Amino acid sequence: MNTLEELKYYCNEKQPAGAIMLTGEWGCGKTYFIENELRKELEKTHVIIRISLFGLSSIESIKNEVQLNWLQSYIDEKSETKGLGEKGIKTLQGLMNVANEETKNKFGPVGFIINKLSSLDIVDFIKVAPTIGNKKVVLVFDDLERSSLSTNDMLGCINDYCENLHIHTIVVANEEYVKLKNSYKGTNKSIKYETIK
Template identity: 25%
Template sequence: MEEKELTQAIKRYLGDDSDNYAIMVTGPWGCGKTHYVENCLRREVASDGWHIVRVSMFGITSEDIFYDRLLSAILSSKESDIRNSLADIGSLSGRFGRFFRHKKKKSPESPSRFKRISKDVGISALMGQMKKAGIQMSVEARSLVELLLGKGKVIVFDDLERCLLDETRLLGLMDTMIES
């Protein structure tokens, strides 16, 4: 299949609301699949409002590493909607502000400060400021992935042949993501 035909087939698939599954593009190692995703498909689907998050599956040995890698790919993506998602997380601190105000000793950090930090720097800075303010929170990578992924994202799992998870577990993880 030619590049243009493949792109049109993927765009048709993404445009069909009745499909909520996964597609697989195969080819021998070194044939240019990653190059195609990064240099052609990313641009083409962006024109329809889709954003690609590419995740290397190289060396993944557990579900925790899978979600950590996926979260890292989401956060390192340069798409503007990812930055907006982080800003949305900052607004969560405002929603939870009433819990912070229950403290006997008022924290010098206000929820609006949390919001600004999360917009500017991201999750790690938000968590760091919360820790300094005496607020402890544990969030698993899987929960953050589910929070940050929404409509308009195309997740590309690259280097599947180098993933160390057995096929059943890997396909189960993908199925869970599709279902949620």
């Protein structure tokens, strides 16, 4: 079975038992493969949401990225115009920022209420689900080796999506650099990468 068939088979499982990892050297085309080949094969039945872990430094930042990207995909799937999700979220965030600035000391109690409402983070209200409409969601966590977080913490966070939320999850990484990264940070108290894998 080739890589595409293996990923399609995994994405079509009724309930994933865990995540699957796509490995390869930097520049070999892993991300291109996901964004073009896999997305094209599954576009009628699945929504692929790719999250780059590059530079993310907390579990909360990973969860926020997942929630925002899930919401963008949800809006795109429900609208006739692709890309509307990202534009809509940016517009809403911009309006909230303007409301924040404009109402700080204006409009008395009404301004105070608007100011408080505008300080809410829309991400707090997004519940990530394993489907959008009648399509299965596939979360792709790219650049595992480039995150600032420990591999154990990241894989624990990612595991929550596949084990508890039953979302098909693909991890994309240059495995040699993950091993190298962990060899510098390894202690007797941490679980080794080989065990987690």
